[in-house]
Amino acid sequence: MSSWTPHLPALQVVVPLMTAPLVVLMGDRRLAWAMTTAASLCALAIAIALVGEVGEQGTMVYEMGSWAPPYGIALGVDAMSALLLLVVAGASTLGLLAAATSVSTEVEHQRQPHFYAAWLLALAGLSGILVTADAFNIFVFMEISSLSAYILIAGGPDRRALPAVFKYLAMGTIGATFYLIGVGLVYMMTGTLNLADMEQRLADVGDAEPILVAAGFITVGLALKAAIFPLHAWLPNAYTYAPNVVTVFLAACATKISIYVLIRFDFFVFQANLTEHDWQFSYFLMPLAVLGILIASAVAIFESNLKRLLAWSSVAQIGYIILGASLISVTGLTASMLHMFNHSIAKGTAFLALTCLALSISRLELKNIGGIAKQMPWTMAAFVVGGLSLIGVPGTAGFISKWYLISAALEMGDLALPLVAVILIGSVMAVIYVWRVVETAYFAKGTGVVAGDTIREAPLAILLPTWIAVLLNIWFGLAPSLPVELSGNAAELLMGHLR
Amino acid sequence: MEYLGLYNYWIAVVLLMTGFYAVIAKRNMIKKLIGLSLFQAAVFLLYITMDKVEGGTAPIFTADGAGQIFSNPLPQVLILTAIVVGISTTALGLAIVVRTKEEYGSIEEDEIQQMDGQETDSNEGSPKNSDFFVSARKPRAEDRNV
Numbered sequence: 001m002s003s004w005t006p007h008l009p010a011l012q013v014v015v016p017l018m019t020a021p022l023v024v025l026m027g028d029r030r031l032a033w034a035m036t037t038a039a040s041l042c043a044l045a046i047a048i049a050l051v052g053e054v055g056e057q058g059t060m061v062y063e064m065g066s067w068a069p070p071y072g073i074a075l076g077v078d079a080m081s082a083l084l085l086l087v088v089a090g091a092s093t094l095g096l097l098a099a100a101t102s103v104s105t106e107v108e109h110q111r112q113p114h115f116y117a118a119w120l121l122a123l124a125g126l127s128g129i130l131v132t133a134d135a136f137n138i139f140v141f142m143e144i145s146s147l148s149a150y151i152l153i154a155g156g157p158d159r160r161a162l163p164a165v166f167k168y169l170a171m172g173t174i175g176a177t178f179y180l181i182g183v184g185l186v187y188m189m190t191g192t193l194n195l196a197d198m199e200q201r202l203a204d205v206g207d208a209e210p211i212l213v214a215a216g217f218i219t220v221g222l223a224l225k226a227a228i229f230p231l232h233a234w235l236p237n238a239y240t241y242a243p244n245v246v247t248v249f250l251a252a253c254a255t256k257i258s259i260y261v262l263i264r265f266d267f268f269v270f271q272a273n274l275t276e277h278d279w280q281f282s283y284f285l286m287p288l289a290v291l292g293i294l295i296a297s298a299v300a301i302f303e304s305n306l307k308r309l310l311a312w313s314s315v316a317q318i319g320y321i322i323l324g325a326s327l328i329s330v331t332g333l334t335a336s337m338l339h340m341f342n343h344s345i346a347k348g349t350a351f352l353a354l355t356c357l358a359l360s361i362s363r364l365e366l367k368n369i370g371g372i373a374k375q376m377p378w379t380m381a382a383f384v385v386g387g388l389s390l391i392g393v394p395g396t397a398g399f400i401s402k403w404y405l406i407s408a409a410l411e412m413g414d415l416a417l418p419l420v421a422v423i424l425i426g427s428v429m430a431v432i433y434v435w436r437v438v439e440t441a442y443f444a445k446g447t448g449v450v451a452g453d454t455i456r457e458a459p460l461a462i463l464l465p466t467w468i469a470v471l472l473n474i475w476f477g478l479a480p481s482l483p484v485e486l487s488g489n490a491a492e493l494l495m496g497h498l499r
Numbered sequence: 500m501e502y503l504g505l506y507n508y509w510i511a512v513v514l515l516m517t518g519f520y521a522v523i524a525k526r527n528m529i530k531k532l533i534g535l536s537l538f539q540a541a542v543f544l545l546y547i548t549m550d551k552v553e554g555g556t557a558p559i560f561t562a563d564g565a566g567q568i569f570s571n572p573l574p575q576v577l578i579l580t581a582i583v584v585g586i587s588t589t590a591l592g593l594a595i596v597v598r599t600k601e602e603y604g605s606i607e608e609d610e611i612q613q614m615d616g617q618e619t620d621s622n623e624g625s626p627k628n629s630d631f632f633v634s635a636r637k638p639r640a641e642d643r644n645v
Contacts, residue, residue: 136577143584150591159602163611166531166595170522173535173588180542180581187574188549 005053009062009075009131012046012085015039017124020117029112036116037096043123044089051486054082070197076133080490083337083483084260087344088126091252094348097465099245102355106157106243115155121148126257135183135193138261139176142225146172149250153242164237171224171234178221185214195268199497202273215270219262219284226258228322229292232315239311244355247307251314251351252344259318259340263325267494278328278498285326290422292319297429306364309433310350313390316426317343320405327408330491335404337487342389342397345476349386349469353379356458356466366436370444375455380441382466387434389473392427397476400484402427507548514541528599528606532592539585543578550574
């Protein structure tokens with residue numbers, strides 16, 4: 001096994017990428033599911049091994065085809081990417097375990113092998129973004145993951161998935177093309193695509209106009225992909241009309257990977273070379289983060305479709321992640337990384353619970369779940385834990401990242417009070433929108449059941465992954481040393497690049 | 500004159516903005532896709548332009564090739580990849596348009612929004628005169644359905 005260790009960064013991408021065409025060849029949907037899940041489990045094992053390796057030896061660098069960088073393409077895994085690899089592979093695996101029960105209600109049987117192939121390509125693309133150290137490679141993997149995400153979302157049973165995914169496609173392509181323009185301009189000035197090499201060569205041309213323009217294009221493009229507040233228009237409908245398990249997978253990791261690229265590009269390449277770039281970065285992103293937290297939470301409070309409610313909550317949570325990063329301090333970045341990890345567990349749990357609900361209820365509207373907790377106690381209990389974690393109640397994973405975020409805000413001097421107030425108001429709003437669901441499910445009279453729905457507890461096969469996610473919420477709420485350590489290392493790595 | 504000499508960049512910018520405008524302003528899905536393709540093509544031109552060295556030739560080493568000037572081949576290779584990505588995006592977009600036409604009988608976003616009724620995302624903004632357009636177009640949409 002040990003001789004395989006140096007190749008793990010490459011295998012992380014190669015395994016799902018190579019399995020995808022094989023899955024298409026499988027005619028049988030059960031066989032296709034089994035292969036996909038096996039590949040995803042394999043990816044999860046590789047991610048766990050990589051976390052161990054990164055913990056031992058620091059950053060791992062892999063030279064593709066033994067071509068030395070900057071001429072060859074290098075892969076690199078550090079604390080930051082290892083943490084998110086865990087998120088991506090974990091979300092994919094839990095989603096797939098739930099898919100065994102759930103997908104057949106939403107995707108036709110003969111289309112399922114293609115559906116799973118697209119899933120694996122999305123997994124390969126997202127992992128590829130995380131392992132690569134090359135700016136253009138990031139673009140290619142971003143498009144692989146986006147294109148397969150469009151296919152997965154368009155697989156939704158509701159016809160409204162189509163306009164939703166078209167909007168996502170248009171906005172996502174504009175975002176990726178903006179990124180491409182930015183990379184092109186940096187390449188024009190430096191002649192390199194390797195991120196580490198870029199940082200060094202930029203020192204000569206730091207404040208040149210093309211570089212400033214490139215920084216703008218890259219930031220805005222990735223903000224579009226990451227659904228940072230005013231650019232989030234594609235997200236609520238895309239998440240709402242996607243097949244339920246796809247929402248679990250994408251809500252847990254897709255936007256966070258774009259935030260990862262944004263933070264990585266900014267800190268590794270630009271922060272060290274542009275004058276006062278840290279201030280510009282903060283002044284641009286902090287107001288957007290604050291607005292995102294407040295407005296998106298408010299919209300979530302008034303939303304009656306359960307999936308869209310959680311989707312708006314995702315927009316708000318992206319605000320917390322960006323807020324942490326925009327503080328530009330070790331604690332702030334730690335909070336940001338931690339929240340990426342913890343929010344994906346919390347939101348994954350909540351969406352998994354909705355996936356269970358969807359097996360009994362044809363329309364996931366608030367008015368249809370009156371008193372449903374009596375018939376589906378395990379499902380609703382899972383939703384409650386996911387909701388508590390979203391709010392940030394002590395004992396759940398969400399608390400840890402909110403705690404770090406507030407500590408980071410308190411370091412900010414004059415800004416401390418308003419920022420803490422925003423975080424607390426956002427959390428109170430989360431209490432309201434989670435409570436609306438919980439109140440209806442537990443205390444309302446069961447009146448609004450749609451004709452033809454027979455409500456019964458979800459089968460064990462889907463409750464199992466849901467409750468694994470629930471236990472992860474509690475586990476990382478009580479023993480958070482692993483994500484905290486990785487996030488801390490990542491934050492120090494990032495801050496080390498600051499001028 | 501110096502600025503006119505950079506005409507390739509000017510063309511790239513004009514194409515970029517034309518495509519961007521079409522994606523944002525047009526309500527017809529095919530027109531949006533055309534805009535998206537233009538938008539991407541502009542970036543291809545930007546990359547191809549920056550690798551051009553005045554008097555440069557193809558990067559092939561000859562036996563007596565000392566002092567030869569080459570154009571940088573790397574951006575061209577990069578853009579080859581980007582073209583493939585662009586084609587895939589357009590193909591997928593067109594597939595979605597076909598599916599939309601099958602499901603809704605229309606590829607006008609106004610009409611689709613109308614059909615989805617109140618459940619459509621509110622932040623799309625309701626276009627003015629939508630009633631007029633729908634009433635004018637509705638018979639045609641029904642004809643196509645038959």
